[in-house]
Amino acid sequence: MIALFYEDHRIGQSARIGAHEFTREAIIAFARAYDPQPFHLDDAAGAASLFGSLCASGWHTASVCMRTLIDFREAQRVAAAARGKPLPALGLGAGVRDLRWISPVRPGDVITYSVQVESMRETRRPQWGIVGIRATGVDQNGREVLSYTSQALVARRGQ
Amino acid sequence: MDKLYFEDFLPGEIVEYGDTPVTADAIVAFAREFDPQPFHLDAQAARESMAGELIASGWHTAAMLMRMSCDAFLNRSASQGGPGVEELAWSKPVRPGDRLHVRRTTLSARASRSRPAIGLVEFLFEVLNQNTDVVMTQKNSVFFLRRAAEEAAS
Numbered sequence: 001m002i003a004l005f006y007e008d009h010r011i012g013q014s015a016r017i018g019a020h021e022f023t024r025e026a027i028i029a030f031a032r033a034y035d036p037q038p039f040h041l042d043d044a045a046g047a048a049s050l051f052g053s054l055c056a057s058g059w060h061t062a063s064v065c066m067r068t069l070i071d072f073r074e075a076q077r078v079a080a081a082a083r084g085k086p087l088p089a090l091g092l093g094a095g096v097r098d099l100r101w102i103s104p105v106r107p108g109d110v111i112t113y114s115v116q117v118e119s120m121r122e123t124r125r126p127q128w129g130i131v132g133i134r135a136t137g138v139d140q141n142g143r144e145v146l147s148y149t150s151q152a153l154v155a156r157r158g159q
Numbered sequence: 160m161d162k163l164y165f166e167d168f169l170p171g172e173i174v175e176y177g178d179t180p181v182t183a184d185a186i187v188a189f190a191r192e193f194d195p196q197p198f199h200l201d202a203q204a205a206r207e208s209m210a211g212e213l214i215a216s217g218w219h220t221a222a223m224l225m226r227m228s229c230d231a232f233l234n235r236s237a238s239q240g241g242p243g244v245e246e247l248a249w250s251k252p253v254r255p256g257d258r259l260h261v262r263r264t265t266l267s268a269r270a271s272r273s274r275p276a277i278g279l280v281e282f283l284f285e286v287l288n289q290n291t292d293v294v295m296t297q298k299n300s301v302f303f304l305r306r307a308a309e310e311a312a313s
Contacts, residue, residue: 034222036229037238050239050277050302058241059225063193063218070195090196092209093217093249099299100243148244153209 002073002115004080005088006129006154014116017072020064022056024107030060055104061111061146062099065135068113091128091153099148103139111137111145118149128153163236164306165268165278172265177227181215183255189219215253220295224286227261237304239277244299251294258289266298276308 002017003009031040035057038045046054077087105111119132131154137146183202190199198210205213215223253259266281279300286295 033226035225037233037240039240057225058243059218059222063222066216066218067193067195074195089209090198092198095217095246095248096244097246098243099245099247101241 004076006156009117009120009131011117014114016114018068019110019112020068021110022105027056027107031057035059051104053106055106058101061105061137065113065137088155091155093150093152095151097149101146102144105145110140113137127156129156163232165303166306168265168268168280170265170267175260175262176231177260179223179227179259181253181255181257181259183213186215186255190216194218213255217249220253220286223259224261224284239302241299241301244297246298248296251292253294259286261286276304277302278305
C-alpha cells in the first residue's frame with residue numbers, strides 16, 4: 001500500500017506493485033521502436049555481446065515499471081473512490097536518479113516490481129509535495145534487474 | 160563511416176544530432192502502453208490536469224533520445240550497453256508538434272581495469288526542442304569495446 005495524498009506517505013512504506021513477463025516479441029518490438037541495438041533484436045548478436053544473449057532494452061524494463069506503478073495506483077484510486085474518499089489530482093514526475101540496469105532481462109523472464117517511499121519534502125506551492133520513491137525489479141530467480149529513485153509531485157490534502 | 164570504438168570518444172567533445180517530430184498519436188501510443196495518465200492520453204483530460212495540455216511521458220522522451228542516439232552513432236559503434244543512468248531530469252514539457260534533437264557532451268572516458276577489452280564513456284545528453292529549450296537532460300555511461308582488443312581478436 002502506498003498513500004494517495006502527500007501527507008499520508010511515510011518514509012519506508014513499501015508495496016509490491018505487480019509483475020510482468022517479458023516476451024521475445026515484446027522485447028523485439030520495443031527495441032525496433034526505440035532502442036534498435038543488435039543485442040536487443042537478434043539472438044546471434046545477443047550471444048556475441050557482453051550480455052551473452054538477447055535481452056530487453058533497459059528503457060523497456062523501466063517503462064514497464066512505470067506502467068505497473070500506474071496500474072497499481074489506479075486500482076488504489078478506484079478502491080478509495082468506492083469508499084467515498086476524495087481523490088488527489090495527479091502530479092507530474094520531475095526526474096530520476098541512480099537508475100541501474102543490474103542484470104539483463106531475457107525472453108520469458110518475469111519481473112516483479114516494488115516501490116518504497118524514500119523521501120518527502122514540501123514545495124513552495126501549497127498544493128504539492130515531492131515524494132521520492134525507490135523502485136526495484138526482481139526476476140523469477142530473485143535477482144535484482146532494475147532499480148531507480150524517482151521524484152514526483154504528489155497532491156497535498158489541503159486545508 | 161568507420162565503426163566507433165572506446166578510443167573515438169574524446170572528453171570535451173560536443174556533437175548535435177537527431178530530428179524527431181513528436182506527434183499526438185506517438186505520445187498517446189506510448190502512454191497507452193507504458194504511462195496511461197490523463198495528461199499523456201487525452202487533450203481534453205490534459206487541459207483539466209496539472210499539465211494543462213497533452214504532453215509526452217518523460218519515459219517516452221527518454222526512449223526518443225535512445226532512438227536518436229542509436230541512429231546517430233550507437234548502431235555504428237562497438238557499444239555493449241550501459242550500466243544505468245546517473246541522472247534524468249524533465250525540465251520542460253514535450254508537446255505535439257515539437258521537433259526534438261540532441262546535444263551530446265562527452266564528459267569522461269576510462270578503460271576498465273578488470274576487463275581490458277572495454278572502456279566506459281560518460282555522456283551528458285541534452286534533448287532540445289525547436290526553440291532550443293532543453294526539455295530533458297540525462298547523464299549516463301556506455302560500455303564500448305576498445306579498438307586494440309577488437310583488432311587483436313580479429
